[in-house]
Amino acid sequence: MEEKEFSFRMSEEQRTMKETVARLVKDVVAENAHDMDEKKAIPPAFIQKVWELGATVSVVPEEYGGYGMEHSPIMNTIILEELAYGDMALAIAATLPSLFMYPILDGGTDDQKKKYLPPYCGASYKPCTVAINEPRFKFDPVSMETKAEKRGGTYVLNGKKCFVPMAKDSAHLLIAAATGGTNDLFIIAKENPGLKIGDREKNLGAYALDTYPVILENCEVPAGDRLGGDQGCNYGTFLQKTRVALSAIGTGVSRASFEYARDYARERVQFGEPIAFRQSIAFMIAEMAYEVDAMRLMTWKAASALEAGRDAKREAYLAKLYAGEMTMKITDYGVQILGGHGYIRDHPVERYYRNGRGIAILEGMTIV
Amino acid sequence: MINLEMTQKMIEIKNGMNGVAQSMLRPISRHYDDNEHQYPKELDVFRSMKIMSRPKKKKKDGEEQNPDKPGAKKPGSNLAMTITIEEMCWGDLGLLLSLPNAGLGNAAIIAVATDEQMEQFGNKWASMAITEPGAGSDSGSITTTAKLDGNEWVLNGEKIFVTCAERCDIAVIWATVDKSAGKAGIKSFIVEKGRPGFKLDKLEHKLGIRSNDTGTYVLDDCRIPKENILGSPEVKQSTEGFKGVMKTFDNTRPLVASMSLGVTRAALDFTREKIEESGIKLDYEKNPNNVSSLEKEFYLMEANLEAMRLLTWRSAWMMDNGEFNNLEASMAKAKSGRQGTLICQKCCDLLGPLGLSCDHLAEKWMRDVKITDIFEGTGQIQHLIVARNILEFSSKQLK
Ligand SMILES: Cc1cc2nc3c(=O)[nH]c(=O)nc-3n(C[C@H](O)[C@H](O)[C@H](O)COP(=O)(O)OP(=O)(O)OC[C@H]3O[C@@H](n4cnc5c(N)ncnc54)[C@H](O)[C@@H]3O)c2cc1C
Numbered sequence: 005m006e007e008k009e010f011s012f013r014m015s016e017e018q019r020t021m022k023e024t025v026a027r028l029v030k031d032v033v034a035e036n037a038h039d040m041d042e043k044k045a046i047p048p049a050f051i052q053k054v055w056e057l058g059a060t061v062s063v064v065p066e067e068y069g070g071y072g073m074e075h076s077p078i079m080n081t082i083i084l085e086e087l088a089y090g091d092m093a094l095a096i097a098a099t100l101p102s103l104f105m106y107p108i109l110d111g112g113t114d115d116q117k118k119k120y121l122p123p124y125c126g127a128s129y130k131p132c133t134v135a136i137n138e139p140r141f142k143f144d145p146v147s148m149e150t151k152a153e154k155r156g157g158t159y160v161l162n163g164k165k166c167f168v169p170m171a172k173d174s175a176h177l178l179i180a181a182a183t184g185g186t187n188d189l190f191i192i193a194k195e196n197p198g199l200k201i202g203d204r205e206k207n208l209g210a211y212a213l214d215t216y217p218v219i220l221e222n223c224e225v226p227a228g229d230r231l232g233g234d235q236g237c238n239y240g241t242f243l244q245k246t247r248v249a250l251s252a253i254g255t256g257v258s259r260a261s262f263e264y265a266r267d268y269a270r271e272r273v274q275f276g277e278p279i280a281f282r283q284s285i286a287f288m289i290a291e292m293a294y295e296v297d298a299m300r301l302m303t304w305k306a307a308s309a310l311e312a313g314r315d316a317k318r319e320a321y322l323a324k325l326y327a328g329e330m331t332m333k334i335t336d337y338g339v340q341i342l343g344g345h346g347y348i349r350d351h352p353v354e355r356y357y358r359n360g361r362g363i364a365i366l367e368g369m370t371i372v
Numbered sequence: 373m374i375n376l377e378m379t380q381k382m383i384e385i386k387n388g389m390n391g392v393a394q395s396m397l398r399p400i401s402r403h404y405d406d407n408e409h410q411y412p413k414e415l416d417v418f419r420s421m422k423i424m425s426r427p428k429k430k431k432k433d434g435e436e437q438n439p440d441k442p443g444a445k446k447p448g449s450n451l452a453m454t455i456t457i458e459e460m461c462w463g464d465l466g467l468l469l470s471l472p473n474a475g476l477g478n479a480a481i482i483a484v485a486t487d488e489q490m491e492q493f494g495n496k497w498a499s500m501a502i503t504e505p506g507a508g509s510d511s512g513s514i515t516t517t518a519k520l521d522g523n524e525w526v527l528n529g530e531k532i533f534v535t536c537a538e539r540c541d542i543a544v545i546w547a548t549v550d551k552s553a554g555k556a557g558i559k560s561f562i563v564e565k566g567r568p569g570f571k572l573d574k575l576e577h578k579l580g581i582r583s584n585d586t587g588t589y590v591l592d593d594c595r596i597p598k599e600n601i602l603g604s605p606e607v608k609q610s611t612e613g614f615k616g617v618m619k620t621f622d623n624t625r626p627l628v629a630s631m632s633l634g635v636t637r638a639a640l641d642f643t644r645e646k647i648e649e650s651g652i653k654l655d656y657e658k659n660p661n662n663v664s665s666l667e668k669e670f671y672l673m674e675a676n677l678e679a680m681r682l683l684t685w686r687s688a689w690m691m692d693n694g695e696f697n698n699l700e701a702s703m704a705k706a707k708s709g710r711q712g713t714l715i716c717q718k719c720c721d722l723l724g725p726l727g728l729s730c731d732h733l734a735e736k737w738m739r740d741v742k743i744t745d746i747f748e749g750t751g752q753i754q755h756l757i758v759a760r761n762i763l764e765f766s767s768k769q770l771k
Contacts, residue, residue: 290758301682
């Protein structure tokens with residue numbers, strides 16, 4: 005195979021996709037993100053618009069109802085950054101089916117692919133979700149308290165999950181649990197009697213995204229619904245892909261805060277001149293600019309490793325760590341540059357600040 | 373198409389240069405730090421190598437590809453240079469700066485010299501003298517003068533902090549031919565060592581990069597041939613000429629950023645070695661709050677080094693692709709100079725007593741790396757350049 009050139013330049017296809025998503029975001033959410041946040045809901049029509057880009061379905065092979073196009077983690081980071089630039093809640097909600105479907109595509113058995121992919125490849129968006137996070141101190145996706153125990157032909161799951169997006173409307177959930185030494189993902193139907201979806205959560209950020217706690221009480225899952233069957237799945241790779249995706253979201257949120265603060269600082273006059281004429285403001289803006297770029301480049305770097313089919317453990321971990329730290333710093337600068345006005349919900353920097361806190365804390369909310 | 377996986381060729385350059393740094397620079401690193409200003413004779417072997425040269429004219433389409441491996445992708449010369457410098461500075465920054473015939477002056481000559489000047493000075497080691505006691509960051513305010521007298525320029529003034537001041541063969545000196553013209557009057561001149569009126573006044577004792585000879589030049593009615601001016605002698609109304617000179621920095625800032633990368637990685641590599649020797653395994657998977665603070669600090673530093681490198685490589689890659697990189701070059705240097713300094717300090721912290729003792733190089737790296745946030749434009753000046761670009765402000769609006 006011919007080696008790929010080392011390059012920072014988007015291909016025609018990548019640029020076109022970026023522009024398409026950017027336009028969609030501008031038309032659909034730019035004016036509405038504030039309202040969505042206040043009303044704590046994303047109009048389904050907006051999600052459907054993103055769905056119609058076809059990014060999720062395009063990579064599913066034709067036999068399972070998709071278009072069989074090449075799966076590109078880099079392309080997905082580009083899409084996620086643009087969506088999150090518009091609104092983080094929308095970015096997570098609209099790409100949620102990918103989070104459920106990609107792991108099945110990557111590591112599902114033939115039966116699992118046949119059963120679970122086609123229903124989600126339709127022209128209309130249908131939520132299906134993933135449960136990773138647990139509501140406890142020191143949560144770690146690689147040492148979970150949700151346990152799966154094998155009893156004959158079934159697995160019995162016990163534990164609590166939180167921040168499960170759109171769980172109420174999802175017919176299927178992919179749930180992470182520790183199975184004596186390995187970490188696994190289980191496909192569980194919502195009707196399963198051992199599964200209970202709690203009341204909608206109230207969180208610091210992404211108000212518009214409805215998330216739920218999920219409680220598993222002796223929840224019996226047929227062994228055939230353990231992702232990958234007897235072999236299990238590659239949970240590490242799954243984690244890498246979700247970490248890269250969260251970095252892309254952090255980049256988008258940070259860029260939104262940076263651009264808003266930059267434009268504000270050019271206009272806002274105090275002491276007879278724009279506040280950005282002062283170095284202490286201008287240098288914050290400079291820092292925001294190169295840190296947004298650095299975050300994006302680290303995201304691309306990890307995505308490049310994934311795209312090459314290489315283990316991206318280190319790159320994905322560092323990208324998320326960096327994006328987590330920097331998103332907090334940049335969105336904080338965003339509020340600070342607006343001063344008291346930045347504290348008022350009329351300006352989006354307030355929302356970016358709340359949303360940005362999630363990048364470091366959350367795991368497995370979105371995927372490339 | 374975006375792809376940030378290193379190519380085989382890039383890895384070859386990296387490994388090759390790391391071998392050189394490991395075998396030639398590391399073994400003498402401490403010695404020349406202890407013996408400030410002593411000439412590192414071991415580097416003489418580099419004299420015959422053309423480290424810096426004019427890029428060859430592009431061949432016609434089709435002829436370009438390298439013959440050895442079909443399909444192998446060669447990095448552009450600037451990207452290759454950033455990789456080289458990182459590896460060499462992983463060996464020793466002061467010694468990298470002391471490589472014969474590879475001074476900042478050489479970069480300036482390569483950029484603007486005529487063919488005749490290339491013939492005459494191309495093989496000489498050239499320092500670059502801009503800074504004066506009264507003109508540092510504000511390089512447009514220099515007061516060294518050059519006056520045409522018949523067929524000679526007569527130079528007067530004082531230049532400080534000149535890298536390789538003693539070792540070089542020639543110096544590229546910035547002087548004004550017309551003070552009233554401001555920046556437009558600033559030109560650069562080649563002054564050979566040994567010209568009457570040109571004196572190396574003193575060498576500085578420094579925090580770091582002690583193996584390098586930083587010195588002061590005094591020019592006292594120093595006469596040089598008329599042909600020794602670099603670029604056009606004409607004083608134009610605009611500051612285009614000065615801007616042209618400043619453009620050289622768009623090329624060299626990624627290189628200074630790479631210097632920081634090299635020293636910083638040296639410090640991190642050593643710290644990692646000690647962490648692993650102590651039995652801790654860095655697994656790059658656990659919640660970073662569930663590991664020791666030592667591990668989390670290390671991960672954060674590693675992430676920052678990665679960020680520094682990607683910003684730097686982007687700015688060099690843009691140059692290779694003929695893109696204007698003024699903003700990106702300053703971003704790379706702003707981030708790398710500052711962050712490299714912080715990381716090398718932190719490594720000493722994590723290393724504890726090993727970070728203070730001169731039995732190890734970590735304390736030296738902390739001293740060495742600091743210069744990358746100072747020369748060729750301080751961190752603050754880089755932030756100014758970035759901010760003016762981003763905000764679309766002039767230097768009058770954002771001072
Ligand atoms: C080891 C070494 C090697 C060097 N090599 C060379 C060489 O080869 N050739 C050469 O010409 N020079 C060389 N220099 C000089 C170097 O480039 C200058 O020291 C540097 O540009 C800063 O100038 P200064 O020291 O006069 O500091 P100043 O310009 O006096 O700056 C002092 C402080 O004020 C800040 N500052 C200045 N202006 C502003 C502003 N507008 N806004 C905000 N902050 C500002 C600076 O960032 C700095 O923190 C070298 C210096 C050293 C130490």
